Amino acid sequence: MPxxxxxxxxxxxxxLGGGQLGRMLSLAASRLGMRTHIYCPDPNSPAFEVTPHKxxxxxxxxxxxAAFANxxxxxxxxxxxxxxxxxxxxxxxKPLRPGARALSVSQDRLAEKAFLSSKNIPVAPYRPVASPExxxxxxxxxxxxxxxKTTRLGYDGKGQRVLRDRAEAAEAFxxxxxxxxxxxxxxxxxxEISVVVARSLSGEVRSYDPAxxxxxxxxxxxxxVPAAIPPSLAxxxxxxxxxxxxxxxxxxxxxxxFFVVPGESRPTLLVNEIAPRVHNxxxxxxxxxxxxxxxxHIRAILGWPLGDPARLADVVMENLVxxxxxxxxxxxxxxxxxxxxxxLQTRPGRKMGHVNRLLRxxxx
Amino acid sequence: MPxxxxxxxxxxxxxLGGGQLGRMLSLAASRLGMRTHIYCPDPNSPAFEVTPHKxxxxxxxxxxxAAFANxxxxxxxxxxxxxxxxxxxxxxxKPLRPGARALSVSQDRLAEKAFLSSKNIPVAPYRPVASPExxxxxxxxxxxxxxxKTTRLGYDGKGQRVLRDRAEAAEAFxxxxxxxxxxxxxxxxxxEISVVVARSLSGEVRSYDPAxxxxxxxxxxxxxVPAAIPPSLAxxxxxxxxxxxxxxxxxxxxxxxFFVVPGESRPTLLVNEIAPRVHNxxxxxxxxxxxxxxxxHIRAILGWPLGDPARLADVVMENLVxxxxxxxxxxxxxxxxxxxxxxLQTRPGRKMGHVNRLLRxxxx
Numbered sequence: 001m002p003x004x005x006x007x008x009x010x011x012x013x014x015x016l017g018g019g020q021l022g023r024m025l026s027l028a029a030s031r032l033g034m035r036t037h038i039y040c041p042d043p044n045s046p047a048f049e050v051t052p053h054k055x056x057x058x059x060x061x062x063x064x065x066a067a068f069a070n071x072x073x074x075x076x077x078x079x080x081x082x083x084x085x086x087x088x089x090x091x092x093x094k095p096l097r098p099g100a101r102a103l104s105v106s107q108d109r110l111a112e113k114a115f116l117s118s119k120n121i122p123v124a125p126y127r128p129v130a131s132p133e134x135x136x137x138x139x140x141x142x143x144x145x146x147x148x149k150t151t152r153l154g155y156d157g158k159g160q161r162v163l164r165d166r167a168e169a170a171e172a173f174x175x176x177x178x179x180x181x182x183x184x185x186x187x188x189x190x191x192e193i194s195v196v197v198a199r200s201l202s203g204e205v206r207s208y209d210p211a212x213x214x215x216x217x218x219x220x221x222x223x224x225v226p227a228a229i230p231p232s233l234a235x236x237x238x239x240x241x242x243x244x245x246x247x248x249x250x251x252x253x254x255x256x257x258f259f260v261v262p263g264e265s266r267p268t269l270l271v272n273e274i275a276p277r278v279h280n281x282x283x284x285x286x287x288x289x290x291x292x293x294x295x296x297h298i299r300a301i302l303g304w305p306l307g308d309p310a311r312l313a314d315v316v317m318e319n320l321v322x323x324x325x326x327x328x329x330x331x332x333x334x335x336x337x338x339x340x341x342x343x344l345q346t347r348p349g350r351k352m353g354h355v356n357r358l359l360r361x362x363x364x
Numbered sequence: 365m366p367x368x369x370x371x372x373x374x375x376x377x378x379x380l381g382g383g384q385l386g387r388m389l390s391l392a393a394s395r396l397g398m399r400t401h402i403y404c405p406d407p408n409s410p411a412f413e414v415t416p417h418k419x420x421x422x423x424x425x426x427x428x429x430a431a432f433a434n435x436x437x438x439x440x441x442x443x444x445x446x447x448x449x450x451x452x453x454x455x456x457x458k459p460l461r462p463g464a465r466a467l468s469v470s471q472d473r474l475a476e477k478a479f480l481s482s483k484n485i486p487v488a489p490y491r492p493v494a495s496p497e498x499x500x501x502x503x504x505x506x507x508x509x510x511x512x513k514t515t516r517l518g519y520d521g522k523g524q525r526v527l528r529d530r531a532e533a534a535e536a537f538x539x540x541x542x543x544x545x546x547x548x549x550x551x552x553x554x555x556e557i558s559v560v561v562a563r564s565l566s567g568e569v570r571s572y573d574p575a576x577x578x579x580x581x582x583x584x585x586x587x588x589v590p591a592a593i594p595p596s597l598a599x600x601x602x603x604x605x606x607x608x609x610x611x612x613x614x615x616x617x618x619x620x621x622f623f624v625v626p627g628e629s630r631p632t633l634l635v636n637e638i639a640p641r642v643h644n645x646x647x648x649x650x651x652x653x654x655x656x657x658x659x660x661h662i663r664a665i666l667g668w669p670l671g672d673p674a675r676l677a678d679v680v681m682e683n684l685v686x687x688x689x690x691x692x693x694x695x696x697x698x699x700x701x702x703x704x705x706x707x708l709q710t711r712p713g714r715k716m717g718h719v720n721r722l723l724r725x726x727x728x
Contacts, residue, residue, distance in 0.1 A: 006693045009704045009717075027391050030414045033692075033704025033717060050394045052416045206698075288676065290651055290701050290722050299693075308698035308722070312652065312676040328397075329370045329663075334570075334672035337654050340373045340397025353373075353397060358654050358672070 006303040007074060009033035013298065014072030014094070016059070016086075018045025020341035020351065021078035021278050024286075026050045028294035032302075039068050046342045047078075059086045069093035076252065076301050080106045080276050081153060097201075097301040098252040102276035105248065109151045109182050112274060119247050121240055122270050124259070125185040135173050138183040139166060145186040148172045150179045158218075162186075187270055189259035193227045196282035197241035198253045198296045201303040205245060207238045208293065208309045211281045211317075213257070219349060223281040223317040224359075225288075229260060229267070237269055244274060253297035255279025280351070284317040285309070287337050287356035314359035325352035335360070370667040371438060373397035377662065378436030378458070380423070380450075382409025384705035384715065385442035385642050388650075390414045392658035396666070403432050410706045411442075423450045433457035440616065440665050444470045444640050445517060461565075461665040462616040466640035469612065473515045473546050476638060483611050485604055486634050488623070489549040499537050502547040503530060509550040512536045514543045522582075526550075551634055553623035557591045560646035561605035562617045562660045565667040569609060570660070571602045572653065572673045575645045575681075577621070583713060587645040587681040588723075589652075593624060593631070601633055608638060617661035619643025644715070648681040649673070651701045651720035678723035689716035699724070 013029050015022045018040030026036040026047055037053035038045065048054045053071070057064030065086065069075065074095045080103060087100045105115045113123050127138035129148065139146060144166070150159035159179075161172035173181070192215070197207040212227035213220055227234065241256045248254075257272040282293040291299070291307025299306055320327065323346055328338045332355075340353035377393050379386045382404030390400040390411055401417035402409065412418045417435070421428030429450065433439065438459045444467060451464045469479045477487050491502035493512065503510060508530070514523035523543075525536035537545070556579070561571040576591035577584055591598065605620045612618075621636040646657040655663070655671025663670055684691065687710055692702045696719075704717035 009689065009692065010706065010708070023394070027394055027414075030387070030391055030706065031703050033702075033706045035413055035706065048416065049399055050391075050414055052412065052418075054416075287654055290699065290720075295701070302693070304693040305696050306698065307696075307701065325373065328373065329666070329668040332669050332671075334670065335654065337659070337671065338397075339395050342374065342394065342397045342399065344374070356654075 010035070011074065011302060012037055012053070012072045013301070014039060014068055014075040015047065015078060016040075016075065016082055016090075017078035018042060018047035018054075019078055020046060020343075023047035023050055023341060024294045024339075025076070025078060025278060025297060028292065029298045031295065032298055034298065034302075037068065037072050039064075044344055049342050059083055062089060065089055066093070074301055076297070078277055095301075098248075098250050098254070098276050102248050102250055102254070106274050106276045107152060109149060109273070110180070113182070115247075116244070116271055116274075119243060121243060122268070124187045124270050124272070127183050129173070129181040129183050132170065132173055135169055135181075135183060136166075139163070139169060142183060142185040147184045147186060148176060149182050149184060150176055151182050152179065187259045187261060189270075190262045190267065191227070191229065191260040192257065192272070193229060193237060193260055194223070194255055194257045194279065194281040195237045195241040196253060196255050196279050196285065196293050197238070197245055198293075198300050198306055198309070199245040199250045200300050200306050201251050204306050205242045206296070206306045206309045207241050208282060208285055208289065209311050210234050210237045210258075211284060213281050216321075217349070219321055219351070220280050220319055221321075222319070223284055225284055225311065225315050233260070233267060233269065240269065240271065244271075248276075250276070252276070252300045253278050253282070253293050255282060257281070280319070280354075281317075283339065283354050284315045284356050285311075286339065287317075287358070288313045288315045315356055316359060317354055317356050319351055320353040320355065321351055322346060322348040328353065328355070374399070375438065375666060376401055376417070376436045377665070378403060378432055378439040379411065379442060380404075380439065380446055381442035382406060382411035382418075383442055384410055384707075387411035387414055387705060388658045388703075389440070389442060389642065389661060392656065393662045395659065396662055398662065398666075401432065401436050403428075408708055413706050423447055426453060429453055430457070438665055440661070442641055459665075462612075462614050462618070462640045466612050466614055466618070470638050470640045471516055473513060473637070474544070477546070479611075480608070480635055480638075483607060485607060486632070488551045488634050488636075491547050493537070493545040493547050496534060496537055499533055499545075499547060500530075503527070503533060506547060506549040511548045511550060512540060513546050513548060514540055515546050516543065551623045551625060553634075554626045554631065555591070555593065555624040556621065556636070557593060557601060557624055558587070558619055558621045558643065558645040559601045559605040560617060560619050560643050560649065560657050561602070561609055562657075562664050562670055562673070563609040563614045564664050564670050565615050567610075568670050569606045570670045570673045571605050572646060572649055572657065573675050574598050574601045574622075575648060577645050580685075581713070583685055583715070584644050584683055585685075586683070587648055589648055589675065589679050597624065597631060597633065604633065604635065608635075614640070616640070616664045617642050617646070617657050619645060621645070644683070645681075647703065647718050648679045648720050649675075650703065651681075651722070652677045652679045680721050680723060682719050682721065683715055684717040684719065685715055686710060686712045692717065692719070
């Protein structure tokens with residue numbers, strides 16, 4: 001029986017990762033009267049600007065990790081690629097929330113798909129690929145087009161190739177191997193949606209309304225809420241998200257990405273991937289929910305009751321990628337709430353901030 | 365003609381004062397991609413926990429002030445009692461927003477009342493009091509009961525005495541003098557309301573809906589929005605607030621407290637006091653407005669366009685004073701958004717945090 005007594009105001013929360021998600025988690029923790037300590041190897045981490053407590057060290061540096069664990073009361077992370085050895089080292093010293101199981105499942109596409117399938121949660125057909133022969137066989141099974149992906153460390157379109165014909169297969173295999181790979185059937189989806197769900201230490205589960213996501217160049221461009229889907233499908237997405245956090249005995253906020261696949265009678269859902277952390281497609285919650293995803297995550301890892309995820313208005317979140325950040329402040333209007341990440345350098349493809357724009361009935 | 369080009373993301377904002385208002389301003393500035401530097405004499409200032417940049421020094425320390433001015437791009441403050449010499453010293457080096465005029469007017473009750481009266485803004489009848497004889501004469505003019513106040517440095521009921529009869533007058537004068545005093549007529553008000561108003565560098569003015577305030581032991585206990593007043597009175601309060609910021613050539617957020625005085629045909633408004641800063645009675649804006657008062661203030665002092673002050677829901681803000689803070693997290697429910705200030709010591713009468721509770725039609 002785990003200790004589920006709530007951590008009090010004044011608790012120091014250790015956060016692994018100093019990017020925008022760590023920064024926003026720190027800001028939310030400060031609103032709840034907590035202290036934060038950011039651990040990140042990059043000395044220019046944007047999250048270092050929102051707390052006086054930091055560790056600049058590699059994730060494999062056990063001396064630094066031990067000192068960090070000693071300085072904090074509970075530990076969380078902003079990214080799913082925390083090395084397993086790091087997670088185990090820290091979890092032996094202080095509560096690590098979400099736990100190591102969520103990391104091991106979500107770090108590896110094959111493990112994730114096997115986990116989801118074992119819980120009868122639908123995913124796109126897939127085959128592990130360790131050799132050109134296995135790739136040939138997988139193509140025969142799944143057909144073309146299909147998507148060849150590394151099983152680990154892919155994000156924003158990195159580590160994947162679309163295969164349209166067999167001639168592309170050999171080249172793609174050569175480009176991505178010798179990393180372990182997975183071939184995924186191409187899903188003729190009509191929409192991408194996502195659900196941000198939270199589970200508390202006592203097992204309470206709350207999910208936000210699904211967002212409809214549009215990607216540009218494999219990077220999330222916009223999330224619009226409500227998604228243009230039937231209410232029954234929105235409810236079903238929430239139930240799948242709940243099943244995932246319950247099955248993982250999860251504590252914190254988790255993002256679930258879905259494909260909406262048109263069907264003869266009605267659309268169905270496939271889970272594309274899960275992320276054991278606050279999620280870019282949940283940034284809209286800061287503008288229009290009493291409890292946003294960042295506060296919800298902090299409440300959960302503190303062992304506090306969750307907040308209400310109810311939405312007070314319709315909204316669209318737009319990422320500011322690369323020099324799109326220069327639209328702020330010149331292109332701001334009153335209905336737009338900007339959130340910038342304080343990154344020192346603007347680079348193409350780099351997420352620099354986002355804006356939440358209220359969608360009013362009279363201002364579509 | 366002042367320079368009104370907007371300051372860019374990455375600007376360092378200097379904040380005088382390290383209490384909860386400075387802390388909340390810093391959090392809002394971080395959301396906009398800014399850096400903050402907190403200046404406060406108290407080494408245990410709660411705002412020091414939300415930025416790595418701080419100066420611990422007296423407000424009269426010109427060496428420290430000069431270094432602070434050198435380290436920042438624009439300067440603001442969380443409290444109206446910034447010494448005039450400090451304000452002048454800093455304003456000569458970097459933009460100080462709001463400016464020194466707002467400070468000089470609001471630091472002194474007599475100057476404030478004279479200013480308001482000169483703009484035909486109604487205030488309670490008052491008389492300056494420098495001697496027992498002047499107090500006698502003022503009582504004759506204004507009648508009893510009346511309130512004797514120090515002209516400077518009063519807050520949360522400190523520095524004032526209610527006079528019910530002439531016998532109390534001598535004792536009150538002895539207790540409060542030799543500070544300059546003012547006698548204010550007792551106002552038979554039915555409600556206290558306040559308006560938080562913002563003016564941008566380019567002269568744009570936006571105000572939030574009036575809040576209805578209840579005090580306990582001279583400390584703000586709750587702010588409820590909407591206030592239970594006629595729409596015409598709410599509109600009138602907004603117009604008075606606008607007149608004040610325009611007359612002061614003000615930049616930033618300012619709080620205006622009003623008494624609602626019942627009249628034979630309709631209620632009227634008297635201005636009780638103004639505060640050239642974000643205001644406790646505006647903390648509700650964080651929960652239910654797209655742009656809260658803290659972001660609004662930061663936008664204004666950066667020379668950015670203001671955000672929309674529209675309110676998405678009804679709300680009540682409740683201060684957590686002294687050990688009331690211990691209600692968090694045990695008494696939290698889903699509809700309550702807590703905001704704690706991270707103060708190390710709980711003391712009676714000390715503001716430790718607040719909660720915003722959503723008022724839903726079905727949950728009164």
